[in-house]
Amino acid sequence: MPRNLDARAADFEAAFTALLADKRETSDDVNAVVTGILDDVRLRGDAALLDYTRRFDRLSLDATGLAIGAEEVTAAVAACDEETLTALRLAASRIEDFHRRQKPEGLSYTDAAGVRLGYRWTALAAVGLYVPGGTASYPSSVLMNALPAKVAGVERLVMVVPTPDGKLNPLVLAAARIAGVDEIYRIGGAQAVAALAYGTATIRPVDKIVGPGNAFVAAAKRQVFGTVGIDMIAGPSEILVVADGDNDPSWIAADLLSQAEHDTAAQSILITDDAAFGQKVAAAVEGHLATLPRAAIARESWESHGAIILVDSLDAAPALVDRVAPEHLELAVANPDALAERVRNAGAIFLGRYTPEAIGDYVGGPNHVLPTARSARFSSGLGVLDFMKRTTLLGCDAAALHRIGPAAVTLAKSEGLGAHGLSVALRVNMPRAE
Amino acid sequence: MPRNLDARAADFEAAFTALLADKRETSDDVNAVVTGILDDVRLRGDAALLDYTRRFDRLSLDATGLAIGAEEVTAAVAACDEETLTALRLAASRIEDFHRRQKPEGLSYTDAAGVRLGYRWTALAAVGLYVPGGTASYPSSVLMNALPAKVAGVERLVMVVPTPDGKLNPLVLAAARIAGVDEIYRIGGAQAVAALAYGTATIRPVDKIVGPGNAFVAAAKRQVFGTVGIDMIAGPSEILVVADGDNDPSWIAADLLSQAEHDTAAQSILITDDAAFGQKVAAAVEGHLATLPRAAIARESWESHGAIILVDSLDAAPALVDRVAPEHLELAVANPDALAERVRNAGAIFLGRYTPEAIGDYVGGPNHVLPTARSARFSSGLGVLDFMKRTTLLGCDAAALHRIGPAAVTLAKSEGLGAHGLSVALRVNMPRAE
Structure with a gap:
């Protein structure tokens, strides 16, 4: 049974606080193992990469076999179901259209003091995209991570x-082709993150690494942060549905389960x-669970972390929503x-009522990579700005200076920074300031 | 002596690569100590905060003495030199003006399929600003961190x-007043970061923590990341000056020293x-060093990490600049x-030639909190966007869905996510998809 909370009950605040504090993630401490792999790839490059790929993926390659070439991608696309490819292309076109509208404007002006001011946005030169193997290998996530980077101009x-074992979902390669991915390598785990961050003879390093992965990948991303940029580390998925009694319970139950089926640690409220x-x-949740393919996962999530919160009036919902800061918020009113x-x-x-969250996972247009674990209080979903950076511009002529x-000389003096003051004083013929 | 590199020399690539790989930061491992402090403040709140403040700052307070009230700020402002206050106000007004222009626009449109799409930006509700004590207590940094937050709407x-020992630079309080800081507490170190992240009886928690600090503060920020957002962890400062022979060598020497004087680990190229x-x-650097107050620091930085790179033509500069990805780039041409x-x-x-970097540290307008250690390849200086987050909006009616x-049903099926498909299929009267 999910938790039942009643906003009118005396113990509501305590129960709601406990719900917020619910620890859903188990954190394996894989840091030491990951450090070893990163160091090894940094030192031995391709040779280390091939060793780990043999060991973890049971796949023997030489360096020339690391890349997945254009012919292989073409063959994979040919093996895909045409209806699915058409749906992927629709998704890509909608995602691309929405993200194009995020491209930021630069700024350039001269102010009243005659100072030229502004900034400009430039794309990152090179970005690495991690895609998990196995069952978590989602073509939709390839689109959601790759398209904003390409729209940014990476x-x-x-x-x-x-x-x-050499197995790869052909739809992942199809999504990569549709999104315009430039290079693909059949590597994973911390060793792949190391190759992207430090480079090897075969793989040139990148400037930022994005995309979901298991505990080893997440730890590796944390450890290479600084050498390269990384995206947020995604936690288990969440949905909060605000619904009045005029909804079809079956629809809302399916929405709650669409997060629950991702992961036993997911949360549906x-x-x-x-x-x-x-x-x-x-x-209705029970009814759906009887037929869903991932019912075991969904049931564990719903029973361990799910909650139904009863409020006097939906007017009370926004304050509770803000405290949960959910990844996905559905307003079925x-x-x-x-x-x-x-x-x-x-x-x-x-x-x-006609916007189930799953529409946003695939074909809505906005990104499905979103802040989890209450981090929507301070961060945003993935977007074009995550693949660009801003350089500010400042220009004085003699008069403006x-x-x-x-x-500036006065402030440098107050902070005891003599060379700061000197660099300005010399140019405006002021006496030395310190 | 700084390094001298010649782009025409056979060993240039090796020497330049070594310069890029120059490890300037010493990282004390303070993680275990910091974890202990964070846990203690989390558990014991104000009592722990007061204990650490007694121990590390040699200051005995009770909880009512943690806050620095309006009268105390007023008294500090009255103690400040009027010329410096005027300069601070000019700086604040220029910084605020530049940052106002960074406020992002929301987006709202309905596309050809009848889907309502958009996003909106909202300010973070509460932000913590860490200001170091002692000699690194810079009023200019208070303005640079606080004003973008207030402009964002925090x-x-x-x-x-x-x-x-109870000592505080009154200009820091003056800068806080000018910038519109709402609450001030006389605490520092990992214990202050803990109080901001977890809250205590006296200090309510915030959503993000920004501002520079020592190794303990940096480690504490890394550890609370996730519970709250944090800004980048700033490394030692850097400047790269591209200058032709028509400059006054004395000016350029002062510019190089204005970074070198910050820190022995700073780098000037x-x-x-x-x-x-x-x-x-x-x-000219030698000449200035003879008179500067922070000459010892500046000399060590210049001799250990400084470099003069000779190129055939300044046409070659941009490619080298991009590899250095400097925090500050001066183009004296x-x-x-x-x-x-x-x-x-x-x-x-x-x-x-009339835009020394120090102008940007104080009164230019753009932020002086900037990416260090080559991270300008993938990140930006502090700005208004760091204090806002974007929420995407998606709305379908029955026809659009x-x-x-x-x-979406097709893609959900291809990814094996039955409840995702179901939540859409139920609403469009499709047969169950899995």
Whole structure:
């Protein structure tokens, strides 16, 4: 049974706080193992990469076999079901269109003091995209990670994907082709992260590494951070559905299960103002679980971490939502916009009864890589800005420097930084400041 | 002596690569100590905070003495030199003006399929600003960290600053007042980071912590990351000056020293196409060092990490600059814009002979918190976006969902995610997909 919370109950605050504090992730300490692998790949390059691939993926390659070439991708695409390819292309085109609108503008102006000011955005030169192997190898995630990078203008987008026993989902290669990935290597784990961060004879290093992975990949990303940029480390998925009694309980139950089926550590929460509706949803969850292919995972998630929260009025929902700061927020109410306006913290909001969260996972357009574990309080989903950086520009001529320079000399003096003051004072013929 | 590199020499590539690999930071392993402090503050709250403040800052307080109140700030401002306050106010007004122009636009549109799409930016609710005590307590850094947060719309900006032996730079309080900081506490170190991240009876928790600090503060920020957001961990400062022979060697020498004086681990690099000019700069550095207050620090930085790189033509500079990816790039040439256009990786660019980097530290307007240690390849200086987050919005009505839903069902099926497919299929009256 999921937890049942009642906002009118005396113990609600304690129960809600406990729900927020719910530890869902088990963190294996793999840091020492990962450090060893990173050091080894850094030192021995391709040779280490091939050794680990033999050991972990049971795949014997030489360095020339690391890359997945264009012919292999073409063959994989040919092996894919045409209906699925068409759906992938629709998804790609919608994702690309939404992300194109995120491209930031530069700035350039001269202010009243005659100082030229501005900034410009440039794309990262090279980005690595980690794609998990096996059952977590999702073509939709390839699109969601690769397309914002290409829209940003990243010139060299390098995908790595492990192929345990040589097996690879052809749809992953199809998604890579559709998204415009430039290089693909059949490697995974911490060794793949090391190759992307430090480079080997075969694989040139990148500037940033994105994409989901297991505990080894996450630890490796944390350890190479600084040498390269990394994206957020994604935790288990979450959904919070705010629904009134006018919804079909079966629909809302399916929405809750669509997060629960990802991972036993996923979390699905329903907030409703209708106790009977809440019970109907709980019953519909049971009904769906009887038929779903991933029912065991979904059931464990729902029973361990799920919750139904009853409130007097949905007016109380935004304050609770902000404390949960959910990755996905579904507003299944008659006027979702009014409720959305009052929410501060959510990764993505799904508006109205006909917008199940799964639409956003595939074909909506916005990114499905979103902040988890309450981090929507301070971070955003993946987007074009994650593949660009801003360089500020400042230009004075002699007259402008005479106008604003003396204040800089005064402040440098107050901070005891003599050379700072000197560098300005010399140019404006001021006496030495310190 | 700084290193002298000649781009025409046979060993240049090796020497330049060695310069890039130069390890300047010593990393004390303070993690275990910091973990203990964080756990203790988390458990014991104010009591632990007061214990550590007694121990590390030699300051006995009770909980009511943690806050620095408005009267105390007013008294500090009254104690400040009026010329310095005027300079701080000029700096604040220029920084605020530049950052106001960074406020991002939201997005809202309905596409051809009838899907409502968009995103909106919201400010973080509460931010913590760490300000170091002692000699590294810079009022300019208070402005640079606080103003973007206030411009973003952060409602609760909480400053922490240690006051060893009760001492505090009044200009830091003046800068806090000018920037609109909402709460100030006289605490520092890992214990202050813990209080901001977890909250105590006196200090409510924040959503993100920014600002520079020593090794303990940096380690504490890394450890609380996830519970709260953090800014980048700043490394030692860097400047790369590209200068032709038409510059005054004395000016350029002062610019190089303005980074060197920050820290023995700072790095100053000159790229020039004029060997004689390079020698004159080196001589001018010696001349300045004879008189500067922080000459010992600056000399050690310059001799250990400084470099003069001679190139055939300044045309060769952008490629080298991009590999260094300097925090500060000064282009002291006749046509700096043309050169700037060709640079991809730099935190901030200073254009022309009359724009010493120190102008940007104080009164230019752009932020002086910038990416170090080659991270300008993948990250940006501090700005308004660091205090906001983006929530995406997606809304389908029944007709729109009928248009794009079937593709989502197909993709969910291909990924084996039954509840995902079900949540869409139920709404568009499709047969169950799995």
